[in-house]
Amino acid sequence: MLLAVDHIDVFYGSARVLSEVSLQARQGEVVFIVGRNGAGKTTMLKTIAGFLHPGRGAITFAGQDITGLTPDKVARLGIRYVFQDKRVFTKLTVKENIELAAYAAGVKLSEALERMLQIYPKISRFLDSTAGGLSGGQRQLLLIGRAMVGSPRLLLIDEPTEGLAAGTIEEVLKVLELMRGEVTMVIVEQNLSVVSRLADRIYCMKEGHIPAALSEPADIQNQSYLETYL
């Protein structure tokens, strides 16, 4: 078990946002968290990544207790969080965005760039452009590529296909399929067709807790079945 979230409660002030939530991801798996807006999915990812700390419960990664660690420490252990809203460093160029990741991971820029181009060859045209000028899909792929610098063991991705056109979604999906097996992923998604294509397991989240975890392929493919849990 690479990642184990064990009965965590997360509070926002005095409001409980997550209650008794548990989740697991085995090495190499692609796990999805689905649910309506406001269910607590982003809170979940943020807590694993260290931006929020649970009031109760524990999070274990590769046998190590990472509950309460700061986000940079969590990242150094090999977990990368890809934010919602496709937030890149708009004032830096694409190459510089990757440069920062390479510097942080202790990897040579040339290696990091090679990796990026493997994942998303089309970005070679934009290496020296300011990241702020990229389209949504390009940003998302830059973010994924940037997160992969240093070969992390776990990726936490928040709504990668949100706001993207069908063709771009396909591109993103292909990239994720490519990375499957190489890295474990926990992905928050609202697009159920994407979920069905990639998922090894699906956690349905509703109002701060998880009423169902589906791992049977038949269940996963059945979108209307999924929807009943939301």
Add this chain to the structure above:
Amino acid sequence: MNLSLTLPEAFVALLRKFDVLVIIALFLLLTLLISMDRTIEFMIFCIFVLAYDVLYGYMGRLSFGHMLYLGTGAYAFALTGELISSNPFLALLVAVASGALLGLILGPIIVRTTGACFALINLAFNQLGFFLALVAFSKWTGGEDGMSVYVDKVWIFDFSRKTTVFCFALLSLIVVIFLMRRLTNSLFGLLLRGIKENETRVQFLGYDTFAVKMVAFIISTSLSAFAGALFILNYSYVTTSFIDPLRSVEVIFASLIGGAGSVYGALAGGVSYKLISNYLPNYVQRWEMFLGVILLLLVFKFRAGVWGYITAWYQRLEATPAGKSGQPPEVGR
């Protein structure tokens, strides 16, 4: 009513019910300990702290230039007395009106800001006001030297007698306390505190937060101006020190010491600060440094201030098995 109160609880409950009388008694006591003159100053300063607390304690906005409004009231009072009429009540009215007017004019600009911006923009206007009083309008204000103020005797109010001033100041303080109570216990007070916590949420509930903030701002500036006018009523002399931005830290300090967001806290803070600033220099030469250190301590360790501490301690007492059970404790009044 829970009749099984222990003696200390009953005592506190009694104090709470008649707190206004207790406050009056305490200030009278203070008069005996330090002079009546000083006590008047303390009481007026408490009004200023209460005015400041509307913005800081309840709405959560830190202003670093509140002396502007105090000073406006002070100068308005003086100038009215000098140029228009020496009726003290008219002058007081004009002072409060000037404070309100200033709040009305500056409000739309200032109230939209928050945090550091709010602190700074108040400071900037304060500097502006200071400059106007010191240089630009020095012909009327007397600039650095200031000007004396004379008021007439009106009916039984002879403000040249200290006892009259004392009673008037005490009365004003009580009235302001009642006003604050009504305010904070009303829907308006609730909205203010809501805005402090999460303005967007209050907006989503359908309230015009801008209007609420404007009203709070105008109340704060008017009451500050009132305090300013009272100071001059007491001193019969106004100088630029009443509008000096460097003195804004005094009221901030008092709010912190006492505990922001409660009437008792404001009173405790106002009196404490005045006691410290009046008597500490006699014992500690570098008292400003001392003040800075205390301020740091307050920020790091005692955020809730003296009153907050007392309330928290009392709550813990109530939470023990011997205390009342099931009742939510009242936090600050």
Add this chain to the structure above:
Amino acid sequence: MISTLAYGLTVGGILYIISIGLSLTFGTMRIVNFAHALVYTLGAYILLTSLQKLGVGFVPAAGIAVLAVIPVSYLIERYVIRRLYGQSVDYAIIATYAVLLIGVDAIKWIWGAIPIPLSDPVGASVLILGVDLPVYRLIIILISLLIFVALEAFFNRTVVGKIIIAGLEDKDAVASLGISVDKYFAVAFTLGSCLAALGGVLYAPITAVNPYMGFQVLLICFAVVVVGGLGSIRGTFVAAFALGMVMSITGRFWGPAADTMVFVVMGLILIFKPIEA
């Protein structure tokens, strides 16, 4: 008019040097750092002491002053700022103001409260376009331009600089890469403080050195930061010189109003472009 313009540029240059630190701290941590004024004042006083007690020349004394504030700046950042900036901005403002109060009183204690004039270290003037301009003021303008170039290089070419730029925009994303952002913000803070001390050193011969000189310049620097845009280094550059000009030109027509005019400008900017802080 030439001398007014030159003076405007000089003041602008100094404002720029001092304001960089404020802009960085404001941009990275959203804190109004009143203690910045303290570092500025200390710079001037340490320069004074180095000149008088150590008997060194102006340039070495300036160097000592700039380096000497590093430990002070470290202490402020580590024990006051870092503790507070995750939490309430208001408390950070009050705390830094408290530090300023303590510092100013300490300065009064050590050096006395009387203003100490310092003579122009160059003492020569040069004839430009028919006007006698002190060389020293031209040197200040030159230094500020050099610093601008150096900072541009630092922020655009070095990794540390780029991390700070990224952190100014999106602190969390930088952390998610595994970078301990606080450390880099501390670097930015120290850099800003050294520049503030330099500003104090440079301005000392133009105005008398007194314990309250920090207060006088601080507000104007806030205006610069607000007008230039929080955390925008280039914006600070433009705003500093613009406001320096405003001050100089206003000062020529109505002396005491110079400072006030700056606030009027800041007020106007805030009306039309309020900032979220």
